[in-house]
Amino acid sequence: MARKAETRTTLPITIQRGDGTRNRLIEAAIDIFAAHGFDGASTRDLAHKAGANLAAIPYHFGSKAGLYRAAAQYIADGLSAKMLPTVLEVESALENNSLERRELLELLDRLMVKKFAATVLASAEADSWSYFIVREQMRPGEGFEILYRSVMARVQRLCARLVGRLLKMPEDDPRISIRAMAMMGEILIFRTGRAGLMKRLGWSRFTEDRLEHVQSVLSENFQRILSAPVRERP
Amino acid sequence: MARKAETRTTLPITIQRGDGTRNRLIEAAIDIFAAHGFDGASTRDLAHKAGANLAAIPYHFGSKAGLYRAAAQYIADGLSAKMLPTVLEVESALENNSLERRELLELLDRLMVKKFAATVLASAEADSWSYFIVREQMRPGEGFEILYRSVMARVQRLCARLVGRLLKMPEDDPRISIRAMAMMGEILIFRTGRAGLMKRLGWSRFTEDRLEHVQSVLSENFQRILSAPVRERP
DNA sequence: GTCTATAGTCGGATAGAC
DNA sequence: GTCTATCCGACTATAGAC
Numbered sequence: 159m160a161r162k163a164e165t166r167t168t169l170p171i172t173i174q175r176g177d178g179t180r181n182r183l184i185e186a187a188i189d190i191f192a193a194h195g196f197d198g199a200s201t202r203d204l205a206h207k208a209g210a211n212l213a214a215i216p217y218h219f220g221s222k223a224g225l226y227r228a229a230a231q232y233i234a235d236g237l238s239a240k241m242l243p244t245v246l247e248v249e250s251a252l253e254n255n256s257l258e259r260r261e262l263l264e265l266l267d268r269l270m271v272k273k274f275a276a277t278v279l280a281s282a283e284a285d286s287w288s289y290f291i292v293r294e295q296m297r298p299g300e301g302f303e304i305l306y307r308s309v310m311a312r313v314q315r316l317c318a319r320l321v322g323r324l325l326k327m328p329e330d331d332p333r334i335s336i337r338a339m340a341m342m343g344e345i346l347i348f349r350t351g352r353a354g355l356m357k358r359l360g361w362s363r364f365t366e367d368r369l370e371h372v373q374s375v376l377s378e379n380f381q382r383i384l385s386a387p388v389r390e391r392p
Numbered sequence: 393m394a395r396k397a398e399t400r401t402t403l404p405i406t407i408q409r410g411d412g413t414r415n416r417l418i419e420a421a422i423d424i425f426a427a428h429g430f431d432g433a434s435t436r437d438l439a440h441k442a443g444a445n446l447a448a449i450p451y452h453f454g455s456k457a458g459l460y461r462a463a464a465q466y467i468a469d470g471l472s473a474k475m476l477p478t479v480l481e482v483e484s485a486l487e488n489n490s491l492e493r494r495e496l497l498e499l500l501d502r503l504m505v506k507k508f509a510a511t512v513l514a515s516a517e518a519d520s521w522s523y524f525i526v527r528e529q530m531r532p533g534e535g536f537e538i539l540y541r542s543v544m545a546r547v548q549r550l551c552a553r554l555v556g557r558l559l560k561m562p563e564d565d566p567r568i569s570i571r572a573m574a575m576m577g578e579i580l581i582f583r584t585g586r587a588g589l590m591k592r593l594g595w596s597r598f599t600e601d602r603l604e605h606v607q608s609v610l611s612e613n614f615q616r617i618l619s620a621p622v623r624e625r626p
Numbered sequence: 627g628t629c630t631a632t633a634g635t636c637g638g639a640t641a642g643a644c
Numbered sequence: 645g646t647c648t649a650t651c652c653g654a655c656t657a658t659a660g661a662c
Contacts, residue, residue, distance in 0.1 A: 197432035347574065
C-alpha cells in the first residue's frame, strides 16, 4: 500500500537490505513462511522477527496474505537478478544454430550446474527462498504465478531448448520437457530431500565443498544423459 | 489411545479400508494434512471429512498431533507394503556377487522405475501420500522419523548398492549416495514440480500413458547415467 | 464410543492516540 | 508511520450426558 522514500540521511541513495519496516517485514516473512508455511506463521511472530509492530502488516500490505504476495515477488525479483545474466548469455549464444555438441554441453553446464544449482543449493538467501518456492510448487497458490512467470518458466524453457538441440529433437516434443524436468529434479532433490541425504551420509551441514561434490556429479550425469540422440527402447 | 476390535458383524475378519471412525479419521487426515499442512488443517475439517465428531480426535489419538503421527505411520505401513516385495526380490538377487551389468540394470529398473516411480507418481493413494512425505522431507518433524526408518532409508540404501555395483565404487563412497539421490530426484520432481510441468505442457491430468512416457525417459536416463564406471573429470 | 456444550487460547484485523 | 488496546472469530481440548 503506502510506499515512501527512506528517511535515513546517512545512506541517501542506496537502499540497503533490511532498511525500512516494509523491507524488514518482507525479509522476516520469507524466513518464517518458509519455515512454517502460511498458516503456521502468525502475524505476531512475523512482526516480532522484523522488529516491527503488529499493525504494520495490515498497514503496509493490507493483510497477511498481502505480505505473503510481497514476499513471493521479492524472491522472484532476487532470483531473476541472480539468474538473468547467465540466462541472457545462454540465450544469445543459442542464436548461433551451428554450435557443436561440446559447446552446447558447456552452455548447459554453465546455466544449470554452475549457476542454477549453485544458486538454489547454496546461495546465502537460498535457504529460505527454496523452501518458499518448493511449497509453492507443491501447492500452487498466488505465489506460484509470480515465481513461475518471472524466473522458473524461463529457466525451464531454456534448459529444454538446450536439451532439444543436444538430442536433436523438436523443441515442442514432450519428451524434451520431461527430460529437462528430470534434470531439474536432480538438482532440486538436494534441497527438498536434503534431510534424508544428510542423515544417510552423517552430514550436519551442507558445506561449500559438498556443493562442489554434488555439482560434479550433476555435470557428469547431464553429460551422460545427453551423450547421444535418443533411440527408441526395445 | 483406545483401540478395540470392530463391532461390525457382517465383516468379522477382514478390516476394510474406511471401516471405523479411527480409520476414517486417519484417511481423512492424510488428505487434509497433505493439502493444507499441519497448521492449515483444522480439527473441525478433519472430523467433518471423516464423518466423525470433533471430540473423536482427542479421544482416539490424544490430540491433533497424535492424529498426525498416526497418519504418518499409516502411510509408512502402506508404502512398505507396496514396496517390500520388490525390495526383497532385489535384495536377494544382489546376494549373487557376479551379476552382469545388464542384470544389475534390470534390477535397478525394476526397483526404481517400474516400482518406486509408479508407486510414488501414480498409485491411487499416492496423491496425498506424496504431498505428506514431501512436507516431512522439507521440514523434518515427528513424521519424518517414522517414514524414513520404515521405507525411505531402505529404498535409498538399496538404490545406492545397485549404483555402487554398477559404477564399481565402494558402497560407502559419498558419490554413490549422491548419485542415488540424484536419481531419486529425477523421479520425485514429477511429484513436487508437477504443477510446473503440467503448465508447460498444457496438461490438465497426469494420465497412465503420461506416466509411461515419464518412466521410459527415466529408464533411459538411468541406463545412461550408469553406463560406465566413473572417471575423474578433467 | 459418540455426542453437545463450552472453556480457554490465540489468531488477524481495526480504532484511534500520538 | 508507528504504537497500544481491543474486538471478534476460529481454534484445540475438555467436561459430562447419553
